[in-house]
Amino acid sequence: MKRITIEDIARECNVSKSTVSRVLNNSPHVKSSTRKKVLEVMKKYNYTPNILARGLIAKKIGALGVIVSDITNPFHSLLVRGIGDICRTYGYSLFLCNTDGRVDEEIKHVRSLIQRSVDGIIFASIKLKDEGLEEAKKSGIPILLVGRLPEKEEGFNYVIVDNELGGYMAVNYLISLGHRKIAYLSGPWDTWPNIRRFEGYKRALEEAGLSIDKKYIFKGDFTLDTAYSIGTKILMMRDRPTSVFCANDMSAIGLLEACMELGVKVPEEMSIIGFDDIPLSSFRTIQLTTVSQSIYDQGALAGKILLEKLQNEDNTPTQLTLPPKLIIRKTCAPPKEV
Amino acid sequence: MKRITIEDIARECNVSKSTVSRVLNNSPHVKSSTRKKVLEVMKKYNYTPNILARGLIAKKIGALGVIVSDITNPFHSLLVRGIGDICRTYGYSLFLCNTDGRVDEEIKHVRSLIQRSVDGIIFASIKLKDEGLEEAKKSGIPILLVGRLPEKEEGFNYVIVDNELGGYMAVNYLISLGHRKIAYLSGPWDTWPNIRRFEGYKRALEEAGLSIDKKYIFKGDFTLDTAYSIGTKILMMRDRPTSVFCANDMSAIGLLEACMELGVKVPEEMSIIGFDDIPLSSFRTIQLTTVSQSIYDQGALAGKILLEKLQNEDNTPTQLTLPPKLIIRKTCAPPKEV
DNA sequence: ATTTTCAGTGTAACCGATACCAGGTGAAAA
DNA sequence: TTTTCACCTGGTATCGGTTACACTGAAAAT
Numbered sequence: 001m002k003r004i005t006i007e008d009i010a011r012e013c014n015v016s017k018s019t020v021s022r023v024l025n026n027s028p029h030v031k032s033s034t035r036k037k038v039l040e041v042m043k044k045y046n047y048t049p050n051i052l053a054r055g056l057i058a059k060k061i062g063a064l065g066v067i068v069s070d071i072t073n074p075f076h077s078l079l080v081r082g083i084g085d086i087c088r089t090y091g092y093s094l095f096l097c098n099t100d101g102r103v104d105e106e107i108k109h110v111r112s113l114i115q116r117s118v119d120g121i122i123f124a125s126i127k128l129k130d131e132g133l134e135e136a137k138k139s140g141i142p143i144l145l146v147g148r149l150p151e152k153e154e155g156f157n158y159v160i161v162d163n164e165l166g167g168y169m170a171v172n173y174l175i176s177l178g179h180r181k182i183a184y185l186s187g188p189w190d191t192w193p194n195i196r197r198f199e200g201y202k203r204a205l206e207e208a209g210l211s212i213d214k215k216y217i218f219k220g221d222f223t224l225d226t227a228y229s230i231g232t233k234i235l236m237m238r239d240r241p242t243s244v245f246c247a248n249d250m251s252a253i254g255l256l257e258a259c260m261e262l263g264v265k266v267p268e269e270m271s272i273i274g275f276d277d278i279p280l281s282s283f284r285t286i287q288l289t290t291v292s293q294s295i296y297d298q299g300a301l302a303g304k305i306l307l308e309k310l311q312n313e314d315n316t317p318t319q320l321t322l323p324p325k326l327i328i329r330k331t332c333a334p335p336k337e338v
Numbered sequence: 339m340k341r342i343t344i345e346d347i348a349r350e351c352n353v354s355k356s357t358v359s360r361v362l363n364n365s366p367h368v369k370s371s372t373r374k375k376v377l378e379v380m381k382k383y384n385y386t387p388n389i390l391a392r393g394l395i396a397k398k399i400g401a402l403g404v405i406v407s408d409i410t411n412p413f414h415s416l417l418v419r420g421i422g423d424i425c426r427t428y429g430y431s432l433f434l435c436n437t438d439g440r441v442d443e444e445i446k447h448v449r450s451l452i453q454r455s456v457d458g459i460i461f462a463s464i465k466l467k468d469e470g471l472e473e474a475k476k477s478g479i480p481i482l483l484v485g486r487l488p489e490k491e492e493g494f495n496y497v498i499v500d501n502e503l504g505g506y507m508a509v510n511y512l513i514s515l516g517h518r519k520i521a522y523l524s525g526p527w528d529t530w531p532n533i534r535r536f537e538g539y540k541r542a543l544e545e546a547g548l549s550i551d552k553k554y555i556f557k558g559d560f561t562l563d564t565a566y567s568i569g570t571k572i573l574m575m576r577d578r579p580t581s582v583f584c585a586n587d588m589s590a591i592g593l594l595e596a597c598m599e600l601g602v603k604v605p606e607e608m609s610i611i612g613f614d615d616i617p618l619s620s621f622r623t624i625q626l627t628t629v630s631q632s633i634y635d636q637g638a639l640a641g642k643i644l645l646e647k648l649q650n651e652d653n654t655p656t657q658l659t660l661p662p663k664l665i666i667r668k669t670c671a672p673p674k675e676v
Numbered sequence: 677a678t679t680t681t682c683a684g685t686g687t688a689a690c691c692g693a694t695a696c697c698a699g700g701t702g703a704a705a706a
Numbered sequence: 707t708t709t710t711c712a713c714c715t716g717g718t719a720t721c722g723g724t725t726a727c728a729c730t731g732a733a734a735a736t
Binding site for chain 2: 712713714715716717718720721722723
């Protein structure tokens, strides 16, 4: 079926296509009777302008790209949902790119987004050194980072929550319950969220006058299965910690599973606190105490900031650090021995 | 930063842009020395053709749109991941559209995808009567449906699993374990998956000579919370069923939670079987017996079929019905009384 | 009465590619 | 020596819009 073009509309109205274009763009210099007629004909033929033709001149297409490692990850799907909803209200479309954490894929996606003249790119899972990010920066397309930061964060727009503070709050909460033996189950070690959360962990311990004990630091990778197997090890060690701050909720849930498997009662015999507050954490059977990132809101805010910036052609970087929130549910309690 | 255009390359090479275009499109009629030079200059300037300009002529942009109700739903995120991965291997981009199950949003998204000249649209959560689908059909853009079908399915491309058979297999399995009082916890009633699964339920009961007892039919909506509250009702009724076929995994998990809350042992006192096999179902603490839809594969296959169809300009509808798979885990056992 | 202003519209160039047609070249065939 | 023809290459229209500029005629200003 042939698409209706601006020329078809113009012919039908006995005007030139520039006049139709003016109506399309709400130019004030159109006689109201002409405008009315044009609008009528447009409606009659159900006409919508071709965005590609428009974009060719404007060098933008009313679309953002969002780059995540894996949309299947509930953190990312919530974030993308937030971004997507905002895009919709601004009339923008959204390209979804999964990288699987691979730099080459990320670069490919970035190039393809640039080729498509997207108006902006949101990076949700950059690494500390990120070539894809560099590539995008060179292109001059507005960029915004959510959730995590690269090594050199200067000049970038970003929306994050204060991960250090979140870690601090989590561990402080455990300390306030009376815990002294507090373990840390990490995420991928050289990763921004892990580094920041671990710093919060250390600060809380230091302020409480507790020493950081290497035997209580466990290297995980944010996945359930790894956390499960590390969890079984933690539970079987001789001077077992009374509580574990897990670098993310998935890890916490893996640990929780290990506890169930080994008959260790949570929270009576083991307190567990996570980070992120993914939907799963609030399940009745899990009820994980955790630090909330307000993921959906973070995504929505990120989208909003970038889109506003595009509309106002504002090039000054907006850098937003949101406060985390402690969500107390049922996996933490005072330690038994105290 | 100004983008390099085909003209810049042509000038630098002292050839016309048609020649550059020929190189770009692998035309055989280019002297190999010329081609070499052009390719060098293209590489030197890191040139990539502007997809919008290209798309304006070709009337396509190398992108698909996928319409889901909510990417946060694990079923959809897996499906989209499968579609996205295939798109990537074919060099296509993917527009993500969330409708929240609202028809008006769906129509808006469809229109916007048409405006953007996407090459094809994949619908993942259409309704029985779907105006958005109609709108897309009128536009002539190739369409493919995954996961569920509309009332009139003629002429559409689709990839689904046999939901009726899945329901049949699930219930048959319960029957084979010795269950006679088998309840059905439905999804949204007038919905394709629910209708088909319920039909499977009925067929299995009929073939086994069991009557369909209205008091064992419960109307849910695919959500955890509804299933939980219905679950508590089911567990407290006097002539309680010994097993429940839940229309999806989320409902099954809601019921599972209700059982835990009320101290009903699963599977000893209550057998539960779900449908979908979302990742959550295989968690160690859940171990839900269910009917697998191979969601990721379904998405990948759907994407592949549509993309192949686009490349071959094949207009005959491909209609694929995949077999479901029974995944036996730990929530089903023979009933106590037998 | 003459000039200025400006609302309302058309013309044509342009965005960055593709595609068709035609022209030029040189080697092989006549 | 001329013709033929395959092989390259350039010119130009085109896709569907936007936009700078020019033009018209009527109202406002002088």
